[in-house]
Amino acid sequence: MTTPDNYCVFGNPIGHSRSPWIHQRFAQLTGQNLDYQARLAPLDGFADSLRDFIAQGGKGANVTVPFKHDAARCAHTCSQRVVLAGAANTLLISADGQIHADNTDGLGLVADITHNAGVALAGADLLLVGAGGAAAGVLGPLLQAQPRSITVCNRTAAKAQALVARHQALAQQQNVQLLAQEQQALDRDFSIIINATAASLSGGAVPVPEGSVRPGALVYDMMYGPAAEGFLDWAWQQGGIARDGLGMLVEQAAAAFALWRGVQPPSAQVLDELRDLLLAQQA
Numbered sequence: 001m002t003t004p005d006n007y008c009v010f011g012n013p014i015g016h017s018r019s020p021w022i023h024q025r026f027a028q029l030t031g032q033n034l035d036y037q038a039r040l041a042p043l044d045g046f047a048d049s050l051r052d053f054i055a056q057g058g059k060g061a062n063v064t065v066p067f068k069h070d071a072a073r074c075a076h077t078c079s080q081r082v083v084l085a086g087a088a089n090t091l092l093i094s095a096d097g098q099i100h101a102d103n104t105d106g107l108g109l110v111a112d113i114t115h116n117a118g119v120a121l122a123g124a125d126l127l128l129v130g131a132g133g134a135a136a137g138v139l140g141p142l143l144q145a146q147p148r149s150i151t152v153c154n155r156t157a158a159k160a161q162a163l164v165a166r167h168q169a170l171a172q173q174q175n176v177q178l179l180a181q182e183q184q185a186l187d188r189d190f191s192i193i194i195n196a197t198a199a200s201l202s203g204g205a206v207p208v209p210e211g212s213v214r215p216g217a218l219v220y221d222m223m224y225g226p227a228a229e230g231f232l233d234w235a236w237q238q239g240g241i242a243r244d245g246l247g248m249l250v251e252q253a254a255a256a257f258a259l260w261r262g263v264q265p266p267s268a269q270v271l272d273e274l275r276d277l278l279l280a281q282q283a
Contacts, residue, residue, distance in 0.1 A: 108252025
């Protein structure tokens with residue numbers, strides 16, 4: 001038996017991560033010989049942790065909070081998605097230790113909405129709530145899906161304006177209307193609303209005004225599990241179709257796995273299995 005290739009996910013905290021289960025399941029289903037572990041990196045020590053992993057023969061890594069910006073800075077080369085987002089969640093490590101950074105978060109979100117939820121992004125009017133790292137990581141792929149419009153709203157208007165300015169050239173290239181608006185100024189209903197804020201985690205108020213949800217609209221929280229429950233309950237009360245971010249988690253992992261191994265794993269099957277696993281653990 002040949003030695004498995006080593007992969008990991010870096011984060012702090014990281015004990016809750018479902019990524020090891022997801023990637024080991026992908027490997028089982030595609031016949032790939034790899035080992036994937038969670039690695040806790042010190043808050044001020046991501047670069048050293050990454051160097052140690054590479055020295056131990058690491059082939060690739062996922063990166064979660066709070067290290068996505070650090071991951072982009074550590075890379076020798078990076079994709080256009082990383083340039084736009086300013087952050088990376090996937091690192092490919094070559095035999096000579098060169099690091100290439102990519103960001104599959106937006107790919108995962110688009111795949112979950114279009115394939116798993118069966119909702120078309122093309123031609124839609126979309127509201128993206130938040131302008132931090134999570135929003136920055138998905139805006140480029142959302143624009144490339146060619147909705148009719150994307151409105152970015154954020155508690156700090158200047159951050160939304162800066163995020164929009166950085167993506168305006170891509171929006172024009174894709175013929176998408178892209179604008180920043182203050183929350184209280186939202187004056188239209190949207191066919192898709194995506195919450196990319198951490199308001200759910202802090203128990204904060206829903207960051208979308210009443211009346212923004214078109215009946216039957218997809219209302220999506222990039223969080224999953226208990227963290228998403230408040231926002232999703234509000235979405236149902238508004239007449240929307242609520243969806244959490246578990247599918248995004250699996251699909252961004254699938255995109256990373258395909259970059260590393262050149263094999264597309266059966267993400268829909270793994271998503272169904274993970275949902276069943278989480279339900280069984282809650283019972």
